[in-house]
Amino acid sequence: MKIKKVRSVLCFLGIVLMNCSTISAFAVADNPPASTNIIVDNIDAAGLIAYYSLSITSAVKAVKITAVTSATDTMAKIGFTNIQVQRSSNGSTGWVTEKTPYDQIDTDNNYFSLDSFSVDVSGGYYYRVVLNHYAKEQGWLFPSSQSVSNISNVVWVPAG
Numbered sequence: 001m002k003i004k005k006v007r008s009v010l011c012f013l014g015i016v017l018m019n020c021s022t023i024s025a026f027a028v029a030d031n032p033p034a035s036t037n038i039i040v041d042n043i044d045a046a047g048l049i050a051y052y053s054l055s056i057t058s059a060v061k062a063v064k065i066t067a068v069t070s071a072t073d074t075m076a077k078i079g080f081t082n083i084q085v086q087r088s089s090n091g092s093t094g095w096v097t098e099k100t101p102y103d104q105i106d107t108d109n110n111y112f113s114l115d116s117f118s119v120d121v122s123g124g125y126y127y128r129v130v131l132n133h134y135a136k137e138q139g140w141l142f143p144s145s146q147s148v149s150n151i152s153n154v155v156w157v158p159a160g
Helices: 002-016 020-027
Strands: 049-059 062-088 096-099 104-120 125-137 145-151 155-157
Touching (some): 049 145, 049 155, 062 155
Antiparallel strands (some): 062 096
16 A cells, blocks of 8 residues: 555656656556556455455345455545445346445444344345445545445345
């Protein structure tokens, strides 16, 4: 994380001084040229987010969300955004958003979880949760942020 911050500051200073060629060459010396084809696996692609998971369980006219977002370092903000509880009559197609709970965000932490976070639903449908795992770096100059979409397993919630 510290290298990214140093790179951002160096490039910013280079742009301000209108002489970014020397600084940018130093700042990206360990990065391959843009023309090189690189295959990045999902762990590296997550960047700030080191680990994430999501699942739901069925309750009486409710679903319980269990989720984790774990970051590589202490973040200014970490958690879950754009949470949608969706329903379907067959469990595979025709998903409709029934509830949109508020974002669940913590500050100044490297880990945030929901443990059986309950959301009331009408029941009589299959349910899943769609959300974004979110992390935003600390820092005053160009803090990076990242969002990773995730879809939970599917559960049946009885109507009564």
